[in-house]
Amino acid sequence: MKAFSNKKNKRRYSPRRKFLKSGLVLSAAFISGSTSISSCSGDNSTKSGKKTRLLTQDGNLVEVDESNIHESHKHCIKASLKEERKGIPGRKFVMVIDLAKCRNARKCIEKCQEAHNLPPDQEWMKVYLIKDSQHTEPYWFPKPCFHCDNPPCVKVCPVDATFKRKDGIVLIDNHRCIGCKFCLTGCPYSARIYNWKEPEIPEDIKNQQYSAETSVPAMIGTVSKCDFCPDMCRIGKVPHCVSACPNGAIYYGDLNEDAVSNGNEVVRFSELMSDKGGYRYAEELGTEPCVYYLPPKERIFPVKSGFKNLSEEEKARYKNIIK
């Protein structure tokens, strides 16, 4: 029974079954067989029992019953809480950030804030300017949640509100969190954010059912953080920060497939690691992060270019590094 339901879910959430494009199919006798379908906009009500062919997202043609179209789309957006705690089967998500390509454009932060209804002062992705030692060159250091495989934040949670999924993602159940803030002190990377006041989000979003995968809506007195956007994966898209980066500095993908994508190109994770000297931040802490970094070698942008679009206030953040 369990295996069966897993299989069912796997199929349901597989990107292959997402019908995102609409069109018109011409059969051999193309005039009589033409059918118009709009699967996503949902403005046309289609009759059941009629077979129709659709172009799937990855370019395959599939034949489905029309009555399934709306149904399957509806379900692909939100998984149940139980599913959310389990994770997407067979996946192991990783992120690779190429420090050579980051110039603090802050597009990842902006897009992330927009997608998760965050106020401007809450940054799930933070960009630090790091100068490791006196004679080394500073570099921009984008830092999401590391989704550690040995997560110190999950260890200390007294109520299982934050949890580690099978696919490697660490999420938060906002309805269970008691706001003890222990996970904030537990995280050595300061990745977590506390909702100190009533979040200012539109009423209709506030009334939404909370989903751990989207981390929306935020709730006062609870914790939130970067969620690696598994909801985007369920519709076959890369996380918001990845697609927003103008320089393609952030790669995201499945370690089991040995492939990561920055939205434009797909590269083999193992090649990236071996060719560019990938590493993890603060390996000695033993937290086993799922975020890898490529050293800032052969940089595309000088460090200073990162100050270009910053307000004076934002520049003040880095005053200790560059004097």
Add this chain to the structure above:
Amino acid sequence: MKIQIINKYLFNKVYYKILFILFVIYSVPARSEDNSKINKPIKSRMYLTYDKLTDGTKVLTAKLFTKDGKIFTPIVNAPVCFSVENDTSTLELGIISTDKEGLALLYLSKHYQLPGNLGRAYIFHAEYSGNDEYIPVDGQVEIKDLLLDFKLAEKDSEKTIEITVNEYSSEDTLVPAYDVEIYGYVKRLYSLLEIGVEYSDDLGMTSIEFPGDLPGDSIGNLTVIIKVEDSDIYGNVEKIKDINWGIPVSYKETKTPRALWADEAPLWMIIAVIVILAGAWFNFFLAIFKLYKVRKLGKIRK
């Protein structure tokens, strides 16, 4: 007399005032309507692409949009008329409305015979006749049908994909297509992973080496996609096959270990807590029992 005076009075002042106000009220929306009419229709743009899918289905995709600076806006629900031209004859294929992304897709089944000579290029048209808001626009692609196929060969543990490309000669017979740029891909979660690019030789053949260490699914299956991309002559052509060359990845749901971060705590921890608590509370109840004896003795004395 009096009425007349009032009438006059009204007629002179209030009446004109009301008239003026009414005029203003009604003229404002009228004017704005006029403005929109005065506006020039916006220039519309169209991309027309041709894709030949793995099963031989041909897809014409017309993307209709407008451009304002760097912002592209799709034109939604606009009828696009597709037609095909070969030799001298033109055939209308159908009219399709664009969806919310501004896309109109036309599928041509592989059984559907396009009229005319296969050896010559087909000219596909897509035409948008425009309306009050948008200027008409059309697109055109010239495509020669390409037959793409590949098979898998394994020699001395070296795995290669052997690709053949053919086209039709003017006599309607198959001849090799040479110097065609061919891409090899493997399907991954978010997009396609490139495994090689080659050009076909005089025999219309080429091969792409398949990396031996690519993970597949649980039994090692993975999807190979061979593509001709954005060719001026052939458009986009692709062929997809599932092969068993991947390294099997165990997707078996392993039980989460007992760990500090997992749902279940390490055994020693649970045992330690139970032992400590049991020890403490045992003594507590022992003390309470002694107290109960004190109370009992007190009652007896009474």
Add this chain to the structure above:
Amino acid sequence: MKPDNKNKNLINEFTPFLERPDKVWFLKISVLFLFIAIGFYAFYVQVKKGHIVTGMRDHVVWGIYIINFIFFLGLSYAGALISCIFHLARIQWGKPLMRMLEMTATISLVIAPVYILLCIGRVDRLHHLLIYARIQSPITWDVIAIVTDLFFCFVFLYFTHIRDFARLRDLPEIKVSRWRKRLYRFLALGYRNTPEQAKYLNQALDIMAAIIIPTSIIAYSLLAWLFGMNLRPGWHSSIFAPYFVLTAVYSGIALLIVIMWIYRKVYNLEKYITIEHFYYLGFVLIILDLFYGYFTFSEYITEWYNSQKTPTLLLYKFFNFSEYGGLFIFSNFIAAFLPLIIIGIPWFRSVKSITITSALVIVALWIKRYLIIVPTLETPYIPIQDNRAEWVHYSATWVEWALTLAGIATFILFFIFSSKIAPIIPVSAMEDKTKKIKIFYHKKN
């Protein structure tokens, strides 16, 4: 110090304190209530607006609430520990101090968890701690430990009161209301001081005392581990648990001296709380002071010698006067040296100087907790880069200070109330002087 054996009717000396209070008493109470009311208002503001009204932010997520929690819990465990040791070791001169210690233990154990509740963002979900409890979390350990300790302390406190309640019940001339008399009768459990009853009661007391000692040590160690388990410079230290326990006992002794002094003044107890009491406890204070200095030195020297990057950054903050230098020097000078000088050198030694030193030590140890919590949180592994000043540096707001004062006021208030219910000194135990208390590990004779 050397009460004569004739004080059989000691109880009569203390009954006046239990009788109807005067006007000054009510004035004191109302002042304390005023502080508590301000605290309640601050709490209301915090509930209404969220934790944004406190000085806590994303980096310094725990502020003086947690510091007060550690402080009060430390006093509690110290009180329990010392009283149980006095009890088990049959330290005769410690008898008059027992009730103070037990009251300290119980009252501060009631107040301390309140600060944890103030620190929790969703108090409405407190039951989640039970229904979703994870044994891996140090918070769960702490919840279990505090609940257990609360039970044990209350029961031990009651056990030590039984004899006094029995004495009060048997005093016909005491001028208290009828419900109080009935209460004494009920709580005395029919205790008549028969040899058999005395035996059982002593056994019960010994068992409780014996079990409270490890419980309080474990519970306070768990609290230390709550910090020690975090990957943070300054917290991630194996010395933390013994350091915490020692600091707790140190602050507990210091508070005991201050309470002794106040009782002496308020209730004129010079006969029972003698100069020797101050001296003896002063010497204990010196020993603890030396231990404290040793622990502190060993904590910082190891951090400094290895000079790891982030711990060193934290250490520099302690020696930088624009950061925590002032507080660090103040706290460590007082806690590690002042008792040694003032109590150690006979010339300075007096009841007053010992008391003042103790009061200063209490303050210094509160600051010590501040220095444990706040600078560490301000120094994460990835240095804070924020343009919001309040996100970088913690400073407590009026809400937090109001609730801190309310906590202290509640502590004093509970002490005053408790002194109205039972004698402030375990009179029956002191009357019992002539009798030899059987030690529980003796074989049956």
